[in-house]
Amino acid sequence: xxxxxxxxxxxxxxxxxxxxxxxxxxxxxxxxxxxxxxxxxxxxxxxxxxxxxxxxxxxxxxxxxxxxxxxxxxxxxxxxxxxxxxxxxxxxxxxxxxxxxxxxxxxxxxxxxxxxxxxxxxxxxxxxxxxxxxxxxxxxxxxxxxxxxxxxxxxxxxxx
Numbered sequence: 001x002x003x004x005x006x007x008x009x010x011x012x013x014x015x016x017x018x019x020x021x022x023x024x025x026x027x028x029x030x031x032x033x034x035x036x037x038x039x040x041x042x043x044x045x046x047x048x049x050x051x052x053x054x055x056x057x058x059x060x061x062x063x064x065x066x067x068x069x070x071x072x073x074x075x076x077x078x079x080x081x082x083x084x085x086x087x088x089x090x091x092x093x094x095x096x097x098x099x100x101x102x103x104x105x106x107x108x109x110x111x112x113x114x115x116x117x118x119x120x121x122x123x124x125x126x127x128x129x130x131x132x133x134x135x136x137x138x139x140x141x142x143x144x145x146x147x148x149x150x151x152x153x154x155x156x157x158x159x160x
Contacts (some may be wrong), residue, residue, distance in 0.1 A: 001060065009150035010080040010092075011073070012052070016018055026070055026078055036061055036070060036080060050145055056079050056092040057084055098143045100159060104136030112160055120154035 007117070028142040035053035042048035055062040060066060062082060071079045100112045103119060122131035137149040139157070149155055 008015040009033070009097060010052075011146075011150065012036075012050075012080060013076060013146040013148070026072070028070055034068055036068065037127045038078070038145065040076070040144060041096065044080045048143050048145075050094060050096055050141075050143065052092050053092050055082070056089075056091040057082075059091075059160070060087040072155070094147070096141055096143055096159075098141050100139045100141055100157075101138065102139035102146070103132075103157070104138075105132050105134035107132070117159075118154065119157065 025039045029035045030036065033053060034055055035051055037049060037051045038045055039049040047121060067082065069081050072079070073079050086089075098113070101110060101121040103112060103117050104119070106112075106117075109115070118131075119134055120136050121133050123133045137151055137155050138146060140146040
């Protein structure tokens with residue numbers, strides 16, 4: 001995921017078959033590069049997990065000056081934020097080999113796994129192809145989580 005703005009704000013939503021109070025466990029790993037591990041009960045009854053890591057601002061690792069903060073908003077909903085003094089290119093990785101659905105109105109495919117989605121508005125009068133005029137920076141994974149990037153900026157999601 002890449003985006004250009006002063007404040008990174010990402011919502012990670014998890015779903016599962018367990019009661020809401022037991023949905024997600026978040027572990028912030030600060031020894032070495034910062035990473036966030038989310039563990040939650042999967043649809044198949046076993047524990048699933050995702051890791052958000054390689055947080056970069058303008059190509060540089062996230063440091064104490066723009067340290068990540070994680071806050072639970074509700075059962076299964078976690079907010080990840082970081083600050084910067086100026087607008088910049090934020091980037092982070094999330095490894096998941098499952099299927100992704102979402103990103104607003106799209107004309108090319110439903111499953112966006114193994115593709116690059118440019119989440120910006122384009123109004124074309126002819127064939128739409130990869131463009132859209134109703135982008136939404138949100139997707140759901142069949143692993144049991146969703147990811148929302150809170151931004152008005154153009155954003156790219158690369159699941160290649």
